[in-house]
């Protein structure tokens with residue numbers, strides 16, 4: 001990357017995050033994290049070659065060689081700051097990608113908007129598998145996602161018991177809801193693109209929930225409660241998922257609680273339709289998780305598996321796959337790019353967005369002045385009431401009291417990229433843009 005005109009500065013205020021700013025987490029991600037994710041994926045393919053051959057046929061073993069070559073090539077293109085090429089695919093989203101990249105002023109990995117470059121990398125991985133005969137449906141990150149769920153079984157077990165015994169009793173529903181909301185927030189720490197494939201055990205959250213309160217740097221859980229517990233109007237709640245494993249389990253517990261206490265008649269659950277940011281949930285991860293619960297020896301886990309399967313059968317829970325969630329577009333572009341999805345979300349009482357990537361998309365990947373109100377940072381996006389549950393894993397934020405960001409930076413300079421802090425933010429007065 002010697003000949004790249006990277007600026008040795010932090011991200012200027014109000015600029016888009018980009019690898020162009022050397023003193024940023026975006027730069028670090030493109031330089032170190034993304035290539036590492038690709039290297040580790042190759043290792044996993046090599047290690048599982050025989051297994052893959054058994055499952056996908058002998059031809060798959062041959063095609064794996066091509067796949068590995070293509071992934072290495074992608075890694076080289078990133079590291080040497082090449083321009084993002086056209087995606088060669090007939091899939092409808094490929095056309096949108098190609099048009100989108102073409103419109104951007106900066107097309108190389110380090111100079112593009114970070115969100116665009118990072119989404120594009122995962123789309124290219126998809127393209128590599130699309131071009132094979134035998135590995136069309138292979139999910140590069142499946143092994144990691146599954147072992148992360150397994151590594152967190154203790155926490156899943158603990159939460160199952162709590163949900164079945166305690167949260168069903170109807171005592172102090174409000175405080176139980178807020179507790180579950182916070183538990184769900186911290187579940188977002190379990191993200192594999194962050195731990196670069198290293199599975200972490202996030203058990204014992206209930207014990208430490210109170211002690212984590214100071215780390216919620218913007219906490220609008222009271223407002224979330226008011227919106228969710230409103231029994232007038234729409235009784236549909238939307239959840240835009242993030243990661244598989246323990247986080248997904250906490251999401252389903254929240255969705256379960258909302259149904260049990262009649263805060264929603266139905267929950268629509270949005271998933272990714274390709275392997276995404278390593279740990280993000282696809283429909284098949286969701287189904288696999290339910291199968292794990294159904295097959296469990298633990299009676300509470302099994303019971304939840306049965307109840308949730310019934311919710312799906314009865315369409316109390318509905319899983320929705322939509323291309324929009326794997327496009328590089330931020331949410332302010334949803335109304336124009338995916339109008340049907342936008343109208344659908346407008347039917348919801350609230351839409352809950354999970355995680356850091358969704359937050360980046362909500363804020364348009366812009367380095368806002370941290371005290372900017374959430375409703376301004378949303379830049380006109382607001383099909384309905386918007387909730388964000390996000391642990392802070394990269395350098396953008398809004399809705400903080402003046403001085404909070406500065407105080408955190410002096411106390412803990414890396415505070416924005418560790419996932420140690422979190423926000424629960426809410427907006428019901430969208431500023432419409434003209």
Ligand SMILES: O=P(O)(O)OC[C@@]1(O)O[C@H](CO)[C@@H](O)[C@@H]1O
Pocket residue numbers: 029033118188191193194242243277354355356357358393394
């Ligand atoms: O959306 P998630 O799972 O909470 O986080 C996704 C994430 O790992 O991807 C980005 C960088 O690769 C980071 O901003 C963030 O930490």
Ligand SMILES: [Mn+2]
Pocket residue numbers: 191242243277279280355357
């Ligand atoms: Mn994720």
